[in-house]
Amino acid sequence: MPPLYVRFLGYYRVSAGEKYKTRLQNLFLKLRINAYSDGAHGFYIKRQDKIRLCEGAKRERLSLSVNGPFGVGHRLVESRHRIGIPLGVILAVVILVCASRLVWRVEISGNENIASRTITEELSKLGFGVGTKTNAENYDDIIAAYRLSHPEIAWMGIYTKGTTAYVRVIERKTVGEIDEASVQSHLVASCDALIVRLGIEHGTATVKLGSVVKKGDVLALGMISGAHYDTVLRAEGEVIGRVCENVTVEIPYLMTEKSEKKRKIVGFDLIFFENVINILKKTSKTPTDYVIIERKEMLTLPGGLSLPLGCTVREAIYYEEIARSLDKKEAILEGYALLSQKIREAVEEGELLSRKIRVEENEDACVLHATIEYTKNIAESLPFTVN
Secondary structure, X not given: OXXXXXXXXXXXXXXXXXHHHHHHHHHHHHHOOOOEEOOOOEEEXXXXXXXXXXXXXXXXXXXXXXEEEEOHHXXXXXXXXXXXXXXXXXXXXXXXXXXXXXXXXXXXXXXXXXXXXXXXXXXXXXXXXXXXXXXXXXXXXXXXXXXXXXXXXXXXXXXXXXXXXXEEEEEOOOHHHOOHHHHOEEEEEOOOEEEEEEEEEEOEEOOOOOOEEOOOOEEEXXXXXXXXXXXXXXXXXXXXXXXXXXXXXXXXXXXEEEEEEEEEEEEEEEEEOOEEEEEEEOOOOOHHHEEEEEEEEEEEEOOOEXXXXXXXXXXXXXXXXXXXXXXXXXXXXXXXXXXXXXXXXXXXXXXXXXXXXXXXXXOOEEEEEEEEEEEEEOEEEEEOOOO
């Protein structure tokens, strides 16, 4: 679905069929039109972009199917004779904008021995809590005043996002409260790799650049040797290794896939602050014929300002199974797409260095094998105890 503000202003659904989907996407790029996929072969566009798109499609000789308009704005235009509706909407928006500048929920995290309710009550006495303005200029003074009267707090941070205030605290611990077993650890290799970058921040490194390590090998000891005694600690740092991995996908020539047949709204809840109001609720006699999906969205104004108003929509999606036959070329293309996705998932935040792809065929399927080399942080913590 398009963003909430687009649905409020109004939108159209356009499609050119599965065969011309790529041409339609190229036309969007050419006309600089923001389009939002509907999950099938169609797209949602803003109301003001419809005329430009139709003119461009006419020049490109591309036949379009246009449905709409949809959206809250269109509904308001249809019911413009009912003056109470637009006035009520305007009044509600004004109230919500004013309310969005206040704190309506406080979340405490990091506390272990001090109850969240106690922290909330103390902050309320200092002028911070539910109903106060989200003014970051006063947070430093509030934090300083709280820590002055509560020496058991080593650190405190406060920040707001929308109408929610997040309070993070770190409690002060004495030496007797520290669990030494939890802070003593080595760094070991999570997989076989060739080390290309070594950045040990704490501990004693046991490998060098260019070393080849196996899974479980120690990379850094949680220990620093001294003249009279050894210091044990938690080894920390980053060890970047070059990893080799094999990825395989298999694409059958004959397959069945589910295709979306239709959608039906079976539930709608209105969210106002923390209250949930049920507006629509339907049931079906054949629950095996569909899948229920639920979307929860909060109203956000341009500029990232969130309002305590939103909705939850539950849709029943009906599917039908369609038999599909692929030739060799189509199977290889689908295999490349799926293989690329698996490679991205394997590499994640690392850097892909090389890949070699090999294609095999049999009577029933096309199999693609990829051998990839990439970099990743192979260091993981292994706790130890001192006898």
